[in-house]
Amino acid sequence: MNTKKAIASNLLEMKAVSLRPNDPYTWASGIKSPIYCDNRLALSFPTHRSTVVNAFIELIQKEYPDVQVLMGTATAGIPWAAMCAEKMGLPMGYVRSSHKDHGKGNKIEGKLEKGAKVVIVEDLISTGGSVRGVVDALREAGAQILGVAAIFTYLLPKAEETFADLNCQFHTLSDYDTLISVALERNEIESADLEKLNAWKQDPNDKSWMKR
DSSP, rough: HHHHHHHHHHHHHHTSSEEEETOOOOOOSSSSSSSOOOGGGGGGHHHHHHHHHHHHHHHHHHHHHHHEEEEEETTHHHHHHHHHHHHTTTEEEEEEEESSSSSSSSSSEOOOOOOEEEEEEEEESSSHHHHHHHHOOOOOHHHHEEEEEEEEEOOOOHHHHHHHEEEEEEEEEEHHHHHHHHHTTTTTSOGGGGGHHHHHHHTTOGGGGGGG
16 A cells, blocks of 8 residues: 555544545535544554654655755644654754744744755645745745645645745645545445545535535
8 A cells, every 4th residue: 555545544544534525514714525634633543643754754855855944834733843853853843823922922933044944844735825824934034945745635726826826845645536545445435425525626615516
């Protein structure tokens, strides 16, 4: 089993990702979705947690061999960045969603030299919107962003647009299409669900996918 399928299988086994094409979840944004992702659950399963960390390290070393610093996104990316940095012997920090309202008012926590080659560690890529502020803050601080490494992506067209606009690449351990394939193999969904699941990915704001 390749890494993407192994990670997808682990996420399903832990119920960190679940599929309900016929009983959609409602996201905070109001979007009706056949998928819900909570990768924080992986932190509670030592064996699967190690699998994710090792996969992260393999991905980062392959795609970003010049990395000098790992920066986690607050809060979900912080533990993964910390565990990877420890095993890789790299400096680590994280970027807040907003400046602190006390002390030095930091948005970036941890030592960051100007010109440092940084990989951002995230748990989930949906539209890429949450990463935008992180990339902007690190670039403003003088960092050289090599790219983003994340556990999972929904493969939404909006994410591709966001990262193209940022001129920033991203790579993930697994993705929506792989998860659907694995879920079908595990009999967690039926082949009749595939049309709905594929239609949702094209435009999550278009609720017509639920009628397919």
